[in-house]
Amino acid sequence: MTPYRTAAGYGEAEYEDKRSRFIGHIKPVTSENEAKAFIDEMRRTYADATHNVFAYVLRDGNILRWSDDGEPGGTSGQPTL
Template identity: 50%
Template sequence: MQEYKTVEKEASDFFIEKKSKFIGYAKPVKTQEEAVEFISEIKSKHWDATHNVYAYVLRENNIQRYSDDGEPSGTAGVPVLDVMLKESLVDVCVVATRYFGGTLLGAGGLVRAYSHMSKISLEAAGIITMAQCSVMSAEVDYSFYDRLNILLSDFSAVILNTSFSDKVCVEFSVKENIVDLLNAKLIDVSNGKYISKFLRNEFSKTI
């Protein structure tokens, strides 16, 4: 079963090191076009910055790219990329903006600063695990709704949508390899009254 780690949303964070301000931006991206567009967007936003360093990793063709954007070779883009690789992240782009504060950090200081910038921006974006999942739906009576929620939680299913009418219809994703186990348990605890229906396969966030 395929799984991979990425970030959940676009986010940013910053810190100041010896009067230099570092601002990190992280965003989930699927293609090089999306990554380049994000990098251009941040560069336009911080056109007056001293440096706009970036790195991105894509599942597609195992692409890895980075740029020091004027910082000494190997002190900026590589540390940003290394943090992603150590976390085994893919489909993510990080842009690290620096406003120089007048004090040189030295090669070691730059590596530490850009590594830290990458780390806190990725944490702000929320590191998640995506897995090949089956999206299912279950329609139950209101009296069974709480029991269904407990069951879904027990199987680490992620609820995607819930609609309420004469019955409750819950759409959820669960790892492919435990769909049969979940359905068997649902049939058991409902005395054969309920079973979930398959809708589609997709990569979904797992708990």
């Protein structure tokens, strides 16, 4: 198995650029259901956001998912990986 980096724990960061606010959250998960639950939690927390972009990789099962959530294709979710 090829080693890769993963989050050691929960983290968040915020960045502002050209009057746009970008808020990032990261959390280690062990299943796709856990990843989806975290994404749903963030969507509820930031329900007023214009876009809620996500990306995740699960080593077990080789699962790789992302969403641009209305941004131009390939500009948000995939680069997040």
